[in-house]
């Protein structure tokens with residue numbers, strides 16, 4: 001299904017612009033009219049991270065006139081493996097500022113608008129209203145549902161992408177002409193089921209494949225060229241170098257774009273997506289210690305004044321990166337299968353930790369259920385440990 005162009009053409013291109021975009025202008029389907037439409041386009045990119053980096057650079061290079069960036073984070077060294085819009089000298093700098101500098105170096109004609117804030121229910125409409133199209137490069141479910149719902153309620157199209165390890169997904173959602181994200185994924189996955197890239201990793205170059213596909217869809221929508229991927233979920237598998245396409249139908253029972261919507265305004269997305277399962281959250285109440293407390297406990301243990309077993313429930317490859325001294329590694333899966341429970345000492349207090357405190361809270365719930373009632377877990381995990389106690393170790 002082809003759609004009319006989203007954007008009217010600008011009045012004219014300058015001589016410099018004609019020179020700059022000549023390889024576009026000689027494509028018959030783009031031509032002068034298409035390039036003028038890009039010049040008049042206002043595109044919002046959410047996140048200047050893995051997907052946002054290639055997306056922003058190519059949108060700018062293509063001649064999109066106005067680029068908005070929603071980003072509140074700062075550049076970290078662990079970003080540079082994939083977030084190519086930032087460089088070594090940007091570490092510690094605002095990602096939005098760093099992205100703006102790279103964009104202007106690529107194309108000084110771009111009007112870059114920074115929204116250095118966390119997207120939330122209070123600002124999402126005001127920000128979205130300023131743009132023709134949204135490119136979603138977020139990495140968490142709460143923001144994805146917020147983006148979807150705000151886009152549906154405003155009638156805006158958006159290009160969605162996601163990445164994990166070697167696989168990516170891309171689709172176009174626009175409730176007026178096809179399905180929305182909730183039609184495809186009516187409910188977020190149970191907390192802890194789907195690891196984030198921070199927890200599970202991502203092949204850096206995958207961002208280029210998926211981000212470039214998102215920009216291609218954006219250009220098609222803005223200029224009215226080709227067949228935008230509405231109603232199609234495109235799945236990229238890097239290890240097979242393969243794109244598969246699945247049909248996505250508009251769900252008549254969709255909570256927001258269906259016939260009898262139950263979501264008619266923005267909801268509480270954090271609690272909708274839940275950072276922790278109910279069991280894990282219950283188990284963690286009154287049984288969470290800080291890394292500072294853990295550090296005290298370790299000193300007491302060394303003096304023979306306290307006894308406990310510190311168990312790291314991450315994966316072996318994470319344990320190789322950093323660790324809390326004295327910890328033993330027993331991955332979360334061994335608790336879920338029950339294998340680990342048999343190995344645990346019955347006469348010592350158990351202290352669990354993981355990367356950030358999500359997996360360890362789930363394990364805590366299992367251990368408490370198995371009778372280890374005085375077990376605790378470490379809030380913030382090894383990330384907090386490196387941050388607050390031992391900055392000599394690398395974080396990830």
Ligand SMILES: [Zn+2]
Nearest residue numbers: 180183254257
């Ligand atoms: Zn829907």
